């Protein structure tokens with residue numbers, strides 16, 4: 001039985017529209033995590049967060065909203081929002097490496113505040129109506145820090161501990177520290193999920209073989225680059241990948257057109273997909289996509305690029 005695959009939260013990419021189109025066309029993902037929900041300074045919610053977790057915008061998929069609290073109070077407000085929207089699970093972000101977030105004591109800024117971690121987890125886990133999970137990194141400066149913190153997490157009945165096998169300092173680049181993850185794997189009693197650079201079937205198989213007892217693996221950019229990856233990890237194959245990508249793209253275009261205003265805004269949003277999608281597309285074709293100024297020229301560039309890309313497979 002292959003490991004369960006979870007779609008990582010990716011702020012700016014895996015919003016409700018993206019998740020729904022992905023799930024309809026490619027699937028093979030057990031759980032989707034929302035990009036983090038956070039509070040404004042006056043403790044109000046962002047409209048885009050409210051839209052993103054509204055159950056009406058997330059039909060037919062298993063969504064776990066992720067929150068970015070800095071203390072117990074923010075945890076209470078954000079978990080209330082999650083429960084009011086009908087969810088029975090919440091994920092707490094303790095891994096975001098952005099300087100502003102870390103400085104404010106949120107995300108991976110919590111890695112150096114074990115007392116605040118306890119306050120947040122006590123608040124969240126006191127809610128009997130919620131399964132709580134945490135997404136974290138191996139450390140702030142060095143990848144051995146989480147091992148020291150593990151006893152703190154093991155005091156709580158977490159549904160999952162997802163570990164991105166990098167440090168805060170590394171942000172999203174550089175080698176994942178699978179050796180340090182292995183040390184956690186050997187001693188952890190909590191259900192563990194591995195995250196970081198699973199970008200191919202070979203990567204998935206290597207992680208599954210090295211860590212057979214994982215509760216799952218989480219993939220982020222690997223799925224943005226190759227949306228077939230989760231299905232391929234489950235042994236599925238596809239005849240007409242070009243049509244599936246174009247269909248996916250059409251669904252995104254249709255939904256973003258309804259939500260956003262004006263050609264320029266819609267095109268700008270659609271072009272973000274190409275930050276990652278099909279990285280091996282010829283340079284000149286990708287350039288034609290990102291430089292296009294009208295919906296017509298953009299569509300032609302997308303259609304030609306995708307067809308020519310898969311014609312060579």
Ligand SMILES: Cc1cc2nc3c(=O)[nH]c(=O)nc-3n(C[C@H](O)[C@H](O)[C@H](O)COP(=O)(O)O)c2cc1C
Pocket residue numbers: 008009010011012034035036066093095096135164172195196197198218219220221222
């Ligand atoms: C653009 C971008 C946005 C991200 N947004 C979030 C987020 O909202 N919450 C979170 O926990 N992690 C976020 N991450 C981290 C990813 O969920 C994931 O941990 C990281 O990309 C490593 O996994 P990957 O190598 O499979 O992409 C983000 C990463 C990127 C590159």
